[in-house]
Amino acid sequence: MSLHIKTLINAVPFEFLCKSNETALQVLRDRLMLTGTKEGCNSGDCGACSILINNQLVCACLVLAAELNGQKVITIEGIASGNKLHPVQNQLMAHNAFQCGICIPGIVVAAKALLDSNPDPDEEEIRFWMAGNLCRCTGYDKIVRAIQDAAKEIGGTASVD
Numbered sequence: 580m581s582l583h584i585k586t587l588i589n590a591v592p593f594e595f596l597c598k599s600n601e602t603a604l605q606v607l608r609d610r611l612m613l614t615g616t617k618e619g620c621n622s623g624d625c626g627a628c629s630i631l632i633n634n635q636l637v638c639a640c641l642v643l644a645a646e647l648n649g650q651k652v653i654t655i656e657g658i659a660s661g662n663k664l665h666p667v668q669n670q671l672m673a674h675n676a677f678q679c680g681i682c683i684p685g686i687v688v689a690a691k692a693l694l695d696s697n698p699d700p701d702e703e704e705i706r707f708w709m710a711g712n713l714c715r716c717t718g719y720d721k722i723v724r725a726i727q728d729a730a731k732e733i734g735g736t737a738s739v740d
Contacts, residue, residue, distance in 0.1 A: 586647040588613070589657025597644040604628045604639035606647075607654060615655035615684045619713070626712030629685035630654050636692040638711075655684035658691055666732040667691055670725035678716035686712045690726045698733050700726075 581596040588611070597606050604621075607613045607630070619627030621640045628639040631653040632646075658665045667690040670676075677683045686709065693700060693708045700708065705726050706719070714722065 582645050582648075584645060584648045586650055586652055588647075588652040589654060595644075599643070599645060601644045602640055603630065603642040603644050603647055603652075606644040607639060613654050613656050617681050617684055619681060619685075624713070625682070626685040626689060627682055629688040629712065631688060631692060634692070634695065636689055653688070655688055658687055665691060666729040667694065667726065670729040670732065671722070673728070674721045674725040676717060676721035676725045677714075682712060682714040682716075686714070686722060690729065693726070694730055694733055698730055700730060702727065 580599065582599060583594070584597055585592070585594050587593070588607075593611060595606060595610055597610075604616060604618055607616050608618065616630060616639055617627040618640065619625035623638040623641040626638065629636055630639045631637070632642065632650050634651075659668060665687070667687050671683065671687065677686075689709055689712050693705065697704065702723060705723050709719070709722065709726070
């Protein structure tokens with residue numbers, strides 16, 4: 580049995596059919612071709628598939644696609660405004676805070692969610708908030724510094740401890 584889903588993804592209306600056991604990650608990547616959301620662990624442990632549903636940070640691999648019905652979803656493809664990157668994206672590049680790129684979409688989405696909820700987080704809060712996003716290439720210091728500088732760019736002070 581297929582379910583008819585209507586949702587808003589990155590401010591664009593989408594309609595699709597899905598099975599009751601399909602995840603949001605499967606539909607985003609395989610059906611809607613929004614491949615920026617990465618599949619890492621498929622168990623909610625790595626954060627590579629982080630998306631926002633009604634401004635709440637979730638792992639797309641743990642959410643059923645049917646749960647997107649009537650919701651507002653933001654994926655990595657919806658973070659930039661046209662050709663203008665979000666400050667988190669700019670600062671991650673400025674700090675050379677990524678290598679392979681698998682974790683970065685989830686890190687960007689999580690960092691945006693953090694800065695939306697608190698535009699002036701301290702280092703401890705940044706590290707706590709980002710704990711659900713695993714990066715096996717760079718370590719985390721450059722990522723934390725990039726988020727601090729993005730906060731400054733947004734208007735917070737993001738004190739360095």
